[in-house]
Amino acid sequence: MEQGGDLTIVKPLNDKREYKRVVLPNALQILLISDPDTDKAAASMDVSVGSFSDPEGLEGLAHFLEHMLFYASEKYPLEDSYMQYLTEHGGRSNAFTDSECTNFHFDVNADYFEEALDRFAQFFIRPLMSPDATSREINAVDSENNKNILVDAWRWNQVWSKF
Numbered sequence: 637m638e639q640g641g642d643l644t645i646v647k648p649l650n651d652k653r654e655y656k657r658v659v660l661p662n663a664l665q666i667l668l669i670s671d672p673d674t675d676k677a678a679a680s681m682d683v684s685v686g687s688f689s690d691p692e693g694l695e696g697l698a699h700f701l702e703h704m705l706f707y708a709s710e711k712y713p714l715e716d717s718y719m720q721y722l723t724e725h726g727g728r729s730n731a732f733t734d735s736e737c738t739n740f741h742f743d744v745n746a747d748y749f750e751e752a753l754d755r756f757a758q759f760f761i762r763p764l765m766s767p768d769a770t771s772r773e774i775n776a777v778d779s780e781n782n783k784n785i786l787v788d789a790w791r792w793n794q795v796w797s798k799f
């Protein structure tokens with residue numbers, strides 16, 4: 637067992653990784669996991685807002701914001717430079733919008749984690765949303781929705797999320 641803030645982290649005996657929980661002054665909760673035997677590093681940001689929070693008349697807003705965040709930030713304004721950075725350093729990235737949360741994540745070769753994390757964090761600190769990317773992603777989100785609306789598994793997921 638390891639102490640993490642006010643939580644005790646319980647892990648299997650054969651799990652050699654180290655865990656630590658940190659809560660920042662802005663209330664952001666962080667779970668750090670250290671595994672010196674891996675050559676990859678990864679991060680995930682989970683925001684407790686999903687499609688159930690979409691205001692009436694703006695259905696798809698959470699999903700749209702999920703798409704928009706990965707374009708550019710004030711610090712890294714070149715569109716898609718985040719994805720390019722990850723690809724060049726053995727990494728990848730993805731995100732999803734669920735009913736009650738939106739999740740963003742990436743992995744990258746461990747030596748490049750610090751800059752990758754800074755690029756990732758800037759999307760949440762000062763994102764850049766150009767009018768050009770905005771209209772592109774409105775269309776992308778709309779076509780994704782039109783494709784998924786016919787799939788029963790998505791409706792099941794929404795129904796089960798209500799309980």
Ligand SMILES: [Zn+2]
Nearest residue numbers: 699703777780
């Ligand atoms: Zn999408």
